[in-house]
Amino acid sequence: xxLLTIIKKVKAKEREIRLLMVGLDNxxxxxxxxxxxxxxxxxxxxxxxxxxxxxxxxxFTLNVWDVGGQKTLRSYWRNxxxxxxxxxxxxxxxxxxxxxxxxxxxxxxxxxxxxxxASLLILANKQDISxxxxxxxxxxVLQMEKFSSSRHWRILGCSAVxxxxxLDGFDWVVSDIASRIYLFx
Amino acid sequence: xxSGWEDITPDDVLxxxxxxxxxxxxxxxxxxxxxxxxxxxxxxxxxxxxxxxQKDPDAAPVPMLDNIDPAIEESxxxxxxxxxxxxxxxxxxxxxxxxxxxxxxxPNFRMIERHYHKDELIRSxxxxxxxxxPNSVNSWEAIYPVPELKEDQVQDMAAHPYETTSDSFYFxxxxxxxxxxxxxxxxx
Numbered sequence: 001x002x003l004l005t006i007i008k009k010v011k012a013k014e015r016e017i018r019l020l021m022v023g024l025d026n027x028x029x030x031x032x033x034x035x036x037x038x039x040x041x042x043x044x045x046x047x048x049x050x051x052x053x054x055x056x057x058x059x060f061t062l063n064v065w066d067v068g069g070q071k072t073l074r075s076y077w078r079n080x081x082x083x084x085x086x087x088x089x090x091x092x093x094x095x096x097x098x099x100x101x102x103x104x105x106x107x108x109x110x111x112x113x114x115x116x117x118a119s120l121l122i123l124a125n126k127q128d129i130s131x132x133x134x135x136x137x138x139x140x141v142l143q144m145e146k147f148s149s150s151r152h153w154r155i156l157g158c159s160a161v162x163x164x165x166x167l168d169g170f171d172w173v174v175s176d177i178a179s180r181i182y183l184f185x
Numbered sequence: 186x187x188s189g190w191e192d193i194t195p196d197d198v199l200x201x202x203x204x205x206x207x208x209x210x211x212x213x214x215x216x217x218x219x220x221x222x223x224x225x226x227x228x229x230x231x232x233x234x235x236x237x238x239q240k241d242p243d244a245a246p247v248p249m250l251d252n253i254d255p256a257i258e259e260s261x262x263x264x265x266x267x268x269x270x271x272x273x274x275x276x277x278x279x280x281x282x283x284x285x286x287x288x289x290x291x292p293n294f295r296m297i298e299r300h301y302h303k304d305e306l307i308r309s310x311x312x313x314x315x316x317x318x319p320n321s322v323n324s325w326e327a328i329y330p331v332p333e334l335k336e337d338q339v340q341d342m343a344a345h346p347y348e349t350t351s352d353s354f355y356f357x358x359x360x361x362x363x364x365x366x367x368x369x370x371x372x373x
Contacts, residue, residue, distance in 0.1 A: 039232060049286075049321025052314070054328045061328070068321075079316035 016061045017177055018083050023090035024102050025069040028125040031160040032090060033066050036170065046070065057174060074105065081114035085181065086121065086173045093124045093132035103142050110147050120153035121173040128159040152176050193361045198297050198354045203304045205352055208262060210361045217357055218287025229277040229328050236268065263366040265347065270371045273339045281326040291317035293358045300351040302342055308332055346370030
């Protein structure tokens with residue numbers, strides 16, 4: 001039995017997945033996690049550190065690390081890369097002014113060695129707001145073609161307020177990770 | 186409290202098989218200013234709140250003196266909980282903890298909690314938060330599978346208030362920074 005097989009078996013027993021949720025401030029990261037968990041989303045304040053939340057999802061335990069996106073916090077993101085199975089990059093699709101900022105921060109993340117093997121889900125949030133850019137428009141701004149060959153990634157539109165698109169997104173990232181890490185019976 | 190508390194490791198407390206006598210570190214060990222502001226227990230399925238305690242924002246800061254009266258120290262560092270007996274029959278429970286940290290980076294923050302009934306270990310939890318950002322407010326919400334208790338054990342716990350206890354140990358970079366105790370009573 002190879003080492004990789006042993007690692008897979010250990011992980012499969014726990015069936016735990018670690019997701020890192022990052023993006024600029026006010027993108028809606030915490031709201032997405034709360035919405036996924038069926039919690040009240042009427043009053044959510046800026047995250048000034050991290051929110052860790054365990055959720056059951058399709059037989060897996062997701063440990064979601066939602067880390068604050070304010071400029072002063074971004075230099076600390078690297079402390080949360082270790083053991084990350086998947087990243088969820090959240091974008092405020094209506095905040096067109098900061099889209100290039102958003103792209104630059106995402107590109108910094110994608111060259112991090114510790115995140116090299118992690119699946120990437122990009123959630124183009126706030127699709128319910130008029131004037132929001134569509135996922136394909138955002139994809140162009142993000143210039144993802146540079147990374148397409150080396151990473152499993154997908155961009156999807158969503159709205160944390162209506163809940164649209166969230167399940168599709170989590171479905172994709174969890175099954176992508178599961179097919180890489182876990183052995184199916 | 187003997188000397189050498191600075192040398193206590195996570196492995197040491199994971200090897201404990203009964204409640205400690207007194208506290209393994211002084212209050213002043215908490216040099217990172219770690220402070221708990223909100224603790225809540227929820228029904229794992231419905232997320233309905235079952236119990237919640239929040240820090241009074243106007244409360245005076247805990248004194249960091251090491252030579253305080255042991256009885257006063259015990260009252261500061263021990264929380265007493267009163268829960269419905271039903272709690273003991275839950276198979277899973279969701280807990281949510283909010284804490285803040287001081288102006289320094291907190292590397293590798295870890296919590297180990299040992300639960301006992303009449304000196305017998307019944308549960309042990311071990312969770313690593315990892316790094317905490319200076320001056321951050323952080324939350325941790327977890328779903329615990331609760332080891333099943335036998336009905337006679339449930340009855341015994343209900344019949345002997347505060348004989349179910351726990352020790353919570355907090356480590357930063359494998360150094361003990363906090364030790365608190367809790368005692369539980371269960372009633373219908």
